[in-house]
Amino acid sequence: MKFGEHIKQLREQNHLLQRQLANALDMDTAMLSKIERGERRAKKEHIPLLASLLHANERELFTIWLADQIYEIIKEESNPSEILQVVEKEIKIAKPYNL
């Protein structure tokens, strides 16, 4: 689930309108609408508040937020999994003993 869709789903589960959530996040509804549709990216600083307001796990939300950014990079590529494998390999080199 992409970040924006996830936010939208949580927002609806919590019976909040874009107007209400946007207000709590100090942005206008146009902005939140764009975030939900993936047209714009939420700021990192928004995540704790989003998690709190939407009764979601902050760490999980942050993970999805990061994953979404990565997805944006490779979604058009023909070999996305191969690319991710190269990244995984690099991680293992950098953290050889899983410290």
Next chain:
Amino acid sequence: MKFGEHIKQLREQNHLLQRQLANALDMDTAMLSKIERGERRAKKEHIPLLASLLHANERELFTIWLADQIYEIIKEESNPSEILQVVEKEIKIAKPYNL
């Protein structure tokens, strides 16, 4: 292997100086130096020429170039593999029959 290190290694294997490669890429050596050390990112358009000049596989080089960008996003995170897994899952949703 990070993109810059990879380029440097290939450059040395091909007995080229930064000056020479930089010139062929129409940039100054300072720029190439930064690219090799990962301080700056090569442009996508540079990759075909790099592959050609360094006798490397263009597609592979491009994969490493993309992987490097992703690595930059998650390298500081405590759960990089988990994040990549979320991305992998999203890919499978988008391309369910491996088209």
Next chain:
DNA sequence: TATTGACTTGTCAAATTTTGTCTAATATAT
């Protein structure tokens, strides 16, 4: 030690991208 060559570092403005806001447009229900 002075010079040369290879590479690195720091700084800066220009160029590009991202961001937030505003206004207007849709859509749906009353």
Next chain:
DNA sequence: ATATATTAGACAAAATTTGACAAGTCAATA
């Protein structure tokens, strides 16, 4: 028609990236 919710488009401000330059380090060697 009116009201409410959401989306779309346009725009400047803000932030980031980029490329270029000058000056720096370092090693080899004359």
